[in-house]
Amino acid sequence: MDIATLRNADINGITTAGAAYDALVTALGRHAESWQHEVADRLGAAQWTGTAAENATAEIQAIGTELRLAAQELSFVSRALAEAAEGFAAAQAHLVNALDDAEKQKFTVAPDGRITWDAEPTSANHPGDRAEETAKELGRRITAALNEAAHADSEIAQRLNHLARNANSGTGLDAATVRKDREAFAAREAVPPAGTDPEAVKRWWDSLTEAQQQRFVLNHPDRVGNLDGIPAVARDQANRINLARSKQDLQARLDRLGPEPEQFLGWAKGEPIPNPDYVAWHRRQQDLQEKLTAIAAIEDRLTGDGAESRDGTPAYLLGYDTEGNGRAIVSVNNPDTADNVVTLVPGTTSRLATAIGDVDKADEMVRAADRTDPGSPRTTAAIAWVGYDAPQNIFPEASTDAYAENAEEDLARFQHALRTTHEGTPSHNTLMGHSYGSVVVGFTMRDHTPPVDDVVLVGSPGVGVDHAEDLNIDPSRVHVARGSQDTMIKTAAGTGLLFGRDPMDTDFGARHLPAGTTDHSHYWLPGTESVRSFGAVITGNGNDR
């Protein structure tokens, strides 16, 4: 595929051919129905009997079956043409956009793809100081567009060849062949189920053209958005659709709640009789309202004033669910392209409604990482992972293993996915847990050994092991932080009865980070030593003193 071929391709021709083919298939389908009604059914209703009649009936039914199979088989051709047209159109649009941008920025693109520019800095046609980098990026976009078209070309060729072979050999009239083809087409529409190995998901995603990927995002955002192994940009796009849809759904449910029931049903023995409907109504109303408020806050961070007040630092919605207590996984900056990636697992009471508070902490970590080496081009992505059902109270919920056990597999898979979708040089990845979130991190490290470089346990009550080395990572990469006013956790962890030895205990063997005088809730406030020490670890500056 070359630039001129793709730029000048008349894709409308393929679309028109696909539509014409569709019309033929529809007509053939009608003929097959007519054959059934007008011939086969009438013959069956006739009083014709005997050997000749049986032979004729069988033959006529076989013809009807072959007509229906042929119509199905041919429908695959029109679908293949429609998808090819989509793929070519997307590739052509990407190429034209890149060529337009090149022209606007004063670059010349030769027919073979070479990019040249006026290198004289004083010339009016000089593209600027970053000409070489810009040219490389333009070249990358042009190559990607050509590859996209070549991929679509190769795919349509394979599919049409297969269908043509079926037609020429007559196997396309065979029920088993048509069923196989139908399954192959259905598989193209299927999203891998939740929990699939991220590498398998990534391979599936990469096998799709960009147009097909877009179709999956738009048609199945609920399944694409939360699927580990899908790149961050696509997950974000899908989840923004999910966010908008759920907002409408929750608002509709709130509107349908109806009027507030009476608080009391009457009086008995001088006491009011509580109305259970009143309590249930308020619980549902509060849940819906809380989620709508959370959605507004997340939207604000993604696109509104919340993004603006953070100097436009982008945020990506990598996971989203409103069921139960609700979940949200939000990354400040793109983890697929960042040099450093940290995942924060919050603890007790975290849920969709509180996710924005954890996003604030992620924002602070990005800033803290930046401050370790101001002016550096290296980037940091910080992820608030409200991706599990956290305990909602200290007792009894936060004193049990169950919430951590239920979370560890998902957290481990998410960490693997960060590696799978990351582009270029592998990032420096840190896994951090706060309070009960550190229990989740500890269990995950102990049982799944996710691919992380550093672990940070903040305000931890214990992590399910008695020694840092039992977390399946070099103990010098296990860091603990506890502020002098975090007295509640200190006492709880000191008993050693909840989740094993206190990680602050010298015998635990972790590195102690400066955490100043913070209490349990403010490790990430700007101006604290704790958030600075997190920045140092996240950027890999915490271990080489």
Add this chain to the structure above:
Amino acid sequence: MRPHRAIAATVTAGLLWTVPACTGETDAPTMTRAQAKQQTADYAGQAIADLPQPVTTASGRENGTNCFKNDAPSEYDGRVVEVTEKRLSGIPADRQDEYVERLRARIESMGFHRDDSEALRTSIHFTNAANRFTGSIDGIGSTHGMLVIGFTSPCVWPDGTQPPH
């Protein structure tokens, strides 16, 4: 649940409710948000008043953030902190120590004490015991000729007092 877990958790639950009483400050009157912001800006202005040359100063972060509830670390409690940062660029690499030393002395002269944060290789952290504002010098050892200084208020109620529930 194992019995000792239940005991420990009960201890934890009891302690949780004592925390606000121990710190005793979340519902106390504070300076207002505007006053806190002005104070951080004043500190930052004073800190960079007589730096060695060459240096280019630019505004950094100007937005504060939210404080959290004691018993729900991801839920806002209504208080905020205010922040003012300045980014200092163009500092000759071989003279960074001189700039850091000048800033340190200046910040300490404003009533701040250096915290015991030697473990932090790239920053120095300060606290003003009189009003619990903090200060910092970040980017020490930076290869890009840049330092960042910042001042942060303690958690304050936006209007100075806790709003009625």
